[in-house]
Amino acid sequence: xxxxxxxxxxxxxxxxxxxxxxxxxxxxxxxxxxxxxxxxxxxxxxxxxxxxxxxxxxxxxxxxxxxxxxx
Amino acid sequence: xxxxxxxxxxxxxxxxxxxxxxxxxxxxxxxxxxxxxxxxxxxxxxxxxxxxxxxxxxxxxxxxxxxxxxxxxxxxxxxxxxxxxxxxxxxxxxxxxxxxxxxxxxxxxxxxxxxxxxxxxxxxxxxxxxxxxxxxxxxxxxxxxxxxxxxxxxxxxxxxxxxxxxxxxxxxxxxxxxxxxxxxxxxxxxxxxxxxxxxxxxxxxxxxxxxxxxxxxxxxxxxxxxxxxxxxxxxxxxxxxxxxxxxxxxxxxxxxxxxxxxxxxxxxxxxxxxxxxxxxxxxxxxxxxxxxxxxxxxxxxxxxxxxxxxxxxxxxxxxxxxxxxxxxxxxxxxxxxxxxxxxxxxxxxxx
Amino acid sequence: xxxxxxxxxxxxxxxxxxxxxxxxxxxxxxxxxxxxxxxxxxxxxxxxxxxxxxxxxxxxxxxxxxxxxxxxxxxxxxxxxxxxxxxxxxxxxxxxxxxxxxxxxxxxxxxxxxxxxxxxxxxxxxxxxxxxxxxxxxxxxxxxxxxxxxxxxxxxxxxxxxxxxxxxxxxxxxxxxxxxxxxxxxxxxxxxxxxxxxxxxxxxxxxxxxxxxxxxxxxxxxxxxxxxxxxxxxxxxxxxxxxxxx
Ligand SMILES: Cc1ncc(C[n+]2csc(CCOP(=O)(O)OP(=O)(O)O)c2C)c(N)n1
Ligand code: SF4
Ligand code: SF4
Ligand code: SF4
Ligand SMILES: [Mg+2]
Numbered sequence: 001x002x003x004x005x006x007x008x009x010x011x012x013x014x015x016x017x018x019x020x021x022x023x024x025x026x027x028x029x030x031x032x033x034x035x036x037x038x039x040x041x042x043x044x045x046x047x048x049x050x051x052x053x054x055x056x057x058x059x060x061x062x063x064x065x066x067x068x069x070x071x
Numbered sequence: 072x073x074x075x076x077x078x079x080x081x082x083x084x085x086x087x088x089x090x091x092x093x094x095x096x097x098x099x100x101x102x103x104x105x106x107x108x109x110x111x112x113x114x115x116x117x118x119x120x121x122x123x124x125x126x127x128x129x130x131x132x133x134x135x136x137x138x139x140x141x142x143x144x145x146x147x148x149x150x151x152x153x154x155x156x157x158x159x160x161x162x163x164x165x166x167x168x169x170x171x172x173x174x175x176x177x178x179x180x181x182x183x184x185x186x187x188x189x190x191x192x193x194x195x196x197x198x199x200x201x202x203x204x205x206x207x208x209x210x211x212x213x214x215x216x217x218x219x220x221x222x223x224x225x226x227x228x229x230x231x232x233x234x235x236x237x238x239x240x241x242x243x244x245x246x247x248x249x250x251x252x253x254x255x256x257x258x259x260x261x262x263x264x265x266x267x268x269x270x271x272x273x274x275x276x277x278x279x280x281x282x283x284x285x286x287x288x289x290x291x292x293x294x295x296x297x298x299x300x301x302x303x304x305x306x307x308x309x310x311x312x313x314x315x316x317x318x319x320x321x322x323x324x325x326x327x328x329x330x331x332x333x334x335x336x337x338x339x340x341x342x343x344x345x346x347x348x349x350x351x352x353x354x355x356x357x358x359x360x361x362x363x364x365x366x367x368x369x370x371x372x373x374x375x376x377x378x379x380x381x382x383x384x385x386x387x388x389x390x391x392x393x394x395x396x397x398x399x400x401x402x403x404x405x406x407x408x409x410x411x412x413x414x415x416x417x418x419x420x421x422x
Numbered sequence: 423x424x425x426x427x428x429x430x431x432x433x434x435x436x437x438x439x440x441x442x443x444x445x446x447x448x449x450x451x452x453x454x455x456x457x458x459x460x461x462x463x464x465x466x467x468x469x470x471x472x473x474x475x476x477x478x479x480x481x482x483x484x485x486x487x488x489x490x491x492x493x494x495x496x497x498x499x500x501x502x503x504x505x506x507x508x509x510x511x512x513x514x515x516x517x518x519x520x521x522x523x524x525x526x527x528x529x530x531x532x533x534x535x536x537x538x539x540x541x542x543x544x545x546x547x548x549x550x551x552x553x554x555x556x557x558x559x560x561x562x563x564x565x566x567x568x569x570x571x572x573x574x575x576x577x578x579x580x581x582x583x584x585x586x587x588x589x590x591x592x593x594x595x596x597x598x599x600x601x602x603x604x605x606x607x608x609x610x611x612x613x614x615x616x617x618x619x620x621x622x623x624x625x626x627x628x629x630x631x632x633x634x635x636x637x638x639x640x641x642x643x644x645x646x647x648x649x650x651x652x653x654x655x656x657x658x659x660x661x662x663x664x665x666x667x668x
Contacts, residue, residue, distance in 0.1 A: 005423060016443035016636075018644040022603055040442075056603045058427040062440060062447025068427035094504055094595035120503040125529035129496040132489070132526070136469075139487050140504045162490050268508050270464040274423030276479045278488035343527070 004053020007067040010034070010042035019043060019066060021058035025050040028057060074249035079239065080175065080249055086221030087145055087171060089255045093119035094144030095132035096154060098126055099120040101185045102241035103175035106147040116383065121146075127152040131159030131172075135223040138168035139277050141265030143225050147173035149241070152181055153191060153199075160234055161200030165279040165290070167297075169228030171221065172206065172236045175244045178400050180374075186401050187240035189324060190376035195238050196353040196383070203291055207235045207300050207305065208352040210323040214248035222253055229260040231301055240325045240375065242403065301354055308356035309348040313363035314337065317422045318344025318413060319392075321360065321384050322373040323349045327402065330373050333409035342417045349380070357387030364392050369420055373409055374398040432457035432466075433502045434483045443492055443643020446475050446542065452610040453511065453540055454482065466509040466655055467501055469494040470525075473515035474548040474635075492523025494618035495530035497536045509620060510537040516557040517547045520582050524556075527586070534591030534625035538616045541582060541628055544635040545654065552638030556580040564638070579657065583630040587663035593625030595664040599632035599655055601647040612662075624666050632658055 006027070013036060020028045020043070030043035043065060045051065053070030077085070084106045087095075095110035097103075107123070114121035120137070124130035130146050137144035148156060153174050163170060174195065178188035198204045207227050209220045217239065224235040264273050283289040309327075312334060313319055322330040327348035337344040347363050364370070368412050370392050372381040378396045385394050397404065397412045416422075429435070432454035440446045457463045463484050470478035472491035479486035489497050494512035502510045519527050519541050530537065546564050547553040553566040557579050561570040571579075587595040594616050598609040609631055616627035630653045634646035641649055 002483040004426075012437055014442035018443060018643055018647070053426055059603050059606050060448070062444055062451075063438065064429050064433070064447075064451065065627045066427070067425065067429070069423040070426045071423055094500060096500060120500070122499065122503065122533075124496065125525050128493065129499075129526050129529065132493035132496035133500035135490075135493075136487065136500035137504055139497075140501055142504050144500070144504075156488055159493070266467050266487055267486050267505055268465040268467060274483060274485050276486050276488075278479050278486075280476060280488055 002049045002051045004051040005048065005069045006045050006051060006057065007069065008043055008045065009065050010025055011036050012063050013040060013042035013065045014038060014063055015040035015042060016062065018060045018062070022059050022060045023052065025052060027051045074251055076247055077214050078105065078244070080244040081103040081109050081216045081220045081318065082214040083217040083237065086218035087225070088113060089253050090143060090222040090225040091256050092143045092145050092171065094137040094142050095121050095146070096124050096130045096137065096144065097146050097148065098124050098130050100149045100152045102177060102244050103147045103149040103173065105244065106173060106175070112281065115190065127155035129159065131156040134170050135159055135163050135166070135168065138163065138170040139166070139266050141267065144358065145171035145173065147175060149175050150177045150179050150191070153194065157200035160206065161198070161202050161204060162279050163234045163337070164198070164204035164206060165202065166277050167232035168234070169225070169232055170234050171224045171228060172234055174236060174238045176238055176240055184401060185241060187242040187325065187403055188375045188400055189240065190379065190400060192352065192376060192379035195236055195362060195401055196355070203230045203249055203352055204294060209237050210350060210352050211237065211239050211243060212324050212327050212348065213243070214246060215250040215412065218250055218253055222256060227305065228322050229295060233280065233297070240326070242325045251387035302317065305351060306354045306356040306358065307350040308359035309350060310363055311346040311348070312344035313347060315343055315366055316363060317343040317366055317368045318371060318417055319333070319345050319347060319363045319367045320371045320373055320413070321347045321349070321380065323352060323380065326373055326375055329404065330408050330409055332406040333413060336406065336410045337413045340414065342413060342422060344413055355383045355387065360384060360387040364388055364405065367392050368422060369416060370394040371413070371416060372396050373404060375403055376400055430454040430458045432463045433504070434481055436480050439477060440474065440483055441637040443634060443636045443646060445577065448600050448606060449540065449542060449631055449633065450478065451538070452606070453613055455610060456614045458521065459614065460617060462509050462617070469498050469512040470592060471512070471514045471518040473518050475513055475515065475542065476549070478513055486558070492517070492518050492521070493526055495523065495526040495535070495537070495539065499530055499533070499535045502535060502537050509617060511540060512537060513540045515540065515548065516543045516545065516555045520556040520580050528589070531586045531589040531592045531626045531628070534593070536620050536623050536625060538620050539628040541630040541635045543630055543658065544633040546635060546638055548635045550639055559657055572667050574634065581658065582664050583628070585627060591626050592628070592664050593666035594619040594627035596662045597630040597632070597658060597660050599660055601632070601650045621668070622668050624668055627647055
């Protein structure tokens with residue numbers, strides 16, 4: 001089981017990509033299927049099982065899209 | 072009543088303190104500096120704040136911040152200093168923060184001179200900075216009024232949430248006169264809009280930015296309505312011998328005292344002269360002028376400027392009576408030269 | 423599962439208007455986290471500038487006042503003097519603080535005003551469309567230095583942290599960057615230290631934060647952070663410049 005879990009608020013995401021760049025486990029990616037109300041493909045957890053709950057993604061996100069939980 | 076001898080500038084400063092002013096922010100400039108010096112001595116002793124700012128820009132913004140806390144705060148300056156303060160006054164007017172701004176006025180333009188002048192009339196009565204706004208402008212004409220109007224200014228400022236200006240010539244600031252000391256103002260005005268930390272309530276925001284067209288127009292309509300209310304309620308003037316006057320002289324501040332002497336002398340010579348002294352320069356007491364115009368054949372505006380208030384007189388009379396002008400700058404017109412002007416005009420008009 | 427990261431209470435739920443990848447959002451959050459951790463939200467008054475962060479009054483969940491361009495330190499001075507037990511912060515851009523507001527910031531620091539200044543240095547005027555600022559780097563192209571900033575024409579970029587640290591009234595002056603997670607965490611520690619210096623009444627405190635403006639730099643958010651590391655940090659060294667001990 002994953003050690004961490006991200007809770008996303010995709011409607012706030014501006015697809016800047018900083019969380020993707022800095023996530024050490026490549027958990028995150030853009031959701032190419034969706035366009036949010038801001039007009040972006042928002043963030044999605046593509047590999048949730050790899051998340052360690054390190055919260056780096058949330059620390060670099062300028063838009064408070066991500067909450068992080070850890071076991 | 073006990074009377075004390077006080078200089079105009081000190082009477083004004085003491086009046087402000089009696090009104091509960093506990094913050095003074097200023098930058099030295101003649102002839103207003105005595106007010107700052109008085110406050111520098113007094114404020115620390117009464118638990119108030121005195122800061123000599125790095126410029127008038129900083130000083131007026133300190134007033135902006137101070138007023139935002141709900142405290143009664145003020146600044147005083149002159150000429151070029153008032154020009155620098157205009158940015159801040161515009162913000163304060165828009166944010167609807169009560170405060171007192173004093174102009175102990177001197178002659179311009181540019182660095183001008185330190186002689187008393189009334190040439191900041193347009194700046195004071197038209198808002199002065201950018202945007203559609205007004206400040207209430209009070210023009211005292213003696214030490215007693217310097218004190219009284221300082222108290223009244225704070226009351227008006229709180230009543231309407233508006234910056235109030237006292238405009239007084241340098242002469243008034245220096246004039247030593249016996250005055251009756253006023254009682255301290257004790258009632259506190261509730262200011263639920265003030266910023267003081269949001270303990271136990273929702274955060275308060277003081278801002279002047281309105282990006283939406285509708286929001287901006289609504290703000291301006293709100294302010295315009297407030298100004299209309301003030302115009303309806305707060306116009307003030309002193310009328311002297313106007314009931315039967317054929318020649319009405321209009322003058323404010325120290326100039327009105329000098330004109331009064333000339334009017335008395337003119338009466339002795341059989342000329343039916345009278346005087347209207349606007350006390351509020353904004354709102355301008357146009358109704359008092361129209362009343363005085365009943366029997367008048369001629370108006371004369373006497374100003375220590377090249378002619379500014381004359382425009383308000385003309386607006387008030389709307390062409391019903393012609394308006395002449397007599398003014399100087401660098402010098403304050405004396406009673407004799409005003410009398411001569413009255414005699415000359417009376418002869419010309421056959422009064 | 424326990425929450426290890428969530429929105430700080432000192433920020434409202436409003437979505438910010440900043441461009442994708444703009445550092446303002448991160449810096450807002452760091453300041454708000456410090457306010458939460460010190461439990462001072464209800465005793466804090468913030469002054470926001472004119473600049474891209476002019477709407478910060480909608481984002482901070484505390485009493486806020488919006489200043490005229492550059493005047494925030496004068497406003498904060500008066501509020502702090504009248505309400506000495508409150509926490510005062512100003513939030514200012516480099517045009518706001520280092521150009522039009524130069525006199526206000528230098529004198530607030532010289533007087534040792536017990537306020538905390540969050541200084542967001544993104545090397546240009548973001549809000550008005552990317553014009554040159556006093557902090558624009560040599561050679562940097564902006565809309566008003568279209569051939570690149572030249573010493574002969576525009577002089578040298580100003581180092582505000584160094585300049586203000588020479589004032590006796592400055593109690594804590596630090597420069598940080600938000601180009602990677604480690605530096606973001608350092609920035610948060612610096613902001614907290616600055617607020618603690620204010621709490622102890624030691625004097626003026628400022629954290630200069632090197633920040634990204636991807637939009638006006640013409641770079642992607644990720645490239646912007648690299649540009650910051652390669653161009654800004656060498657000219658604007660990070661670290662503490664003044665630490666007054668109690
Ligand atoms: C007196 C005045 N002059 C000019 C402006 C226009 N103006 C608005 S923001 C700004 C520059 C902001 O740049 P900065 O402080 O670096 O903030 P940023 O947007 O980069 O965060 C200018 C010049 C103004 N609002 N007021
Ligand atoms: S918490 Fe860490 S591992 Fe999980 S998504 Fe965020 S950065 Fe990646
Ligand atoms: S950092 Fe935030 S805004 Fe940027 S892509 Fe990730 S979740 Fe979206
Ligand atoms: S213009 Fe620059 S500073 Fe302004 S919001 Fe966009 S990225 Fe941020
Ligand atoms: Mg900038």
